[in-house]
Amino acid sequence: MDKLNVMIVGVGGQGTLLTSRIIGKVALSAGYDVKISEVHGMAQRGGSVVTFVRYGENVCEPVVEEGDADILIAFERLEALRYAHFLKKDGVLIVNDCKIDPMTVVIGANQYPENIIETLKDEHKVFSIDGASVAKSLGNSKVLNSVVLGLAAKYIGFSKEQWLSIIEKTVPSKTIEINEKAFLAGYEN
């Protein structure tokens, strides 16, 4: 049986929790043991947030160690840079091409690094997508997470149908159709 370590990073409020829960549910539906580690509380207020999904025959630790992630999904460029070292040598990095200045940059104490995606491409397999633009073109900029998840799903595995059936069960009923469209836009990117 396979084992997979997925890490999802972003900025508090970007909806990383829902993404990790969908991945976890897909893995469970495929018969795996699953553990998901989440961040609640203060960090959710615009801080750097990290969630982990691990699945396999038997999962002990709920977190992924540095250098041990198969897939890293970053919802923001700087967060991709911050956590890229969690990836395995042959790990896959999925980046939502978006920039959110941390307060340290807003107040001028730090500079937002240039060319993050290019830098990361030197060391890792990187696939980026402008989730917000794709989502906007579908008519709802809020479903960018599903776009990014769709792209990541190609590298995580499982069938398209397995993903869609879990999305249907997980997102609010009014948004099923648009989320599925968004997922497919990422998946078929």
Next chain:
Amino acid sequence: MAEKIIMLGNEAIARGVYEAGVKVSSAYPGTPSTEISESLAKYEEVYTEWAPNEKVAAEVAFGASFAGVRSLACMKHVGLNVASDPLYTFAYTGVNGGSVIVVADDPGLASSQNEQDTRMIGRSAHVPVLEPADSQEAKDFVKFAYEISEKYDTPVILRTTTKLSHSQGVVELEDRVEVTDKVYERNLRKYVMMPASAIARHLVVEERDNKLQEDGCNFPINKMEIKDNKIGFITSGIPYQYVKEVCPNASVLKLGIVNPLPKKLIEEFISKVETVYVFEELEPVIQEQIESWGYKVKGKELFTKQGEYSANLLRKALFGKDNMEFNKKDAPNRPPILCPGCPHRSVFSVLNKLKIHAAGDIGCYTLGAVAPLGVIDSTLCMGASISSLHGIEKARGKDFIKNWVAVIGDSTFLHTGVNSLINMVYNKSTGTVIILDNRTTGMTGHQQHAATGQTLKGEETYAINLAELCKAVGVPNVVEVNAFDVVELEKIVKQAVGGNVLTVIIAKAPCALLKGQKFPYKCVADSEKCKKCGMCLKIGCPAITKQSDGTVKIDETMCNGCGLCSSYCKFGAIQKVEK
């Protein structure tokens, strides 16, 4: 086959409580414990409430148990300090219906003000402590906790930690088993803790400790895995998972009960293994007791007392290196910040402008301590802002606090702040207290409280009027103001700190993240009019960024249209417009 689903540790605890036939639950929100009550509220069979604080919650649980039903109280670690008064004596009275107190510790300080270890409190209060290691165990251990609570006539603490509470794992669901209410009988020697009864009950408590230490050796929640007889670990909770990850072939004694320790079981394990490591997060609670019995084990000389453990931490301590090679890149920090449209930012912007210091409290508004707002000088515990300000005035006099206020949230004010305010009235303070009334318990994820008009179950109820409450306890000057009206707020704050009477300013505006709110406006910056003065950046709103030419831009998707930035723009370069 039973249904298997993924559950958050906290949801699994709630499920266990439901399955155990519990009828009454009371709690105050606190990360990482909050989701227990929120999940439990969904089960119709269980009465579930938010109490104003943890002391009240624990006493409600006592009352329900005393009346003969199974009961629950839950809280975060520091909440147990507030509840420790009832806890220590509840240990003496024991229970009628089983009673469990779930306490969530926060090693690593994901969202807390200290790293205290609940096992120490369990030990000093003589209350048994159980510690699960995953979601399935969280559910199973809660049910077991009710069994031993009734069998040994004691409240039981179920200790969880952030990593367990906020991790999801696979859980097998079972049905709820209704428990017949116990008969209520008046029993002064057991339930009225005046000295004569308490003297006798203390003996009972000690006997119970001894019995649990013996019987605990046979509890099915402990697990002894003898493999390699050279190296063994005594551990419990989440650290067990790290041991399994790093040393799958080591012998392990995984303790399900961590107070009192099952002494004979531990001695048996030590006799079978050459080198024994005690792997426990935070305090050396297990290690020191084992050493006091005369055994040599390894523990805190290798593993820190601080923070959250990990598999890598164990690996480094044992083998001197990480498993993997990795190259960490420099990236500017991204600390948490107040949200766009947060009313606290508005109040802090005024305090910052007036160069006022604030004694702070527990909530999102602690973020007002850091740049660029930087107005909070102290954060201690729930309710401490008001009493600290009183202490400052009594120490240094009125002149010293003429540029000081206390800031406290609405939920925190009702938790324990009101007691401190009564003290200010009683003992003739003249300070200024600002209640940041955002109509919710914000940081923990928007829970109702006694001034919101809704219960945990979503029923309508009486909403305490904070202004009337302050007036009723005798505050001579109570002023309500819209938190976003910075002109009025500035005037009121100046008057209050300069005046000679105790003043409570209630700055009102709902939390920007409260559900059901509409945001009809957005703010737009005009780069032609922008003079690059940076005034709007001083409020620290994440939606505003400086562009390479020095002018500012407002992110349309992040902006909630509160208009605070436009109030500070002297050049009319920021407009609040309809979306």
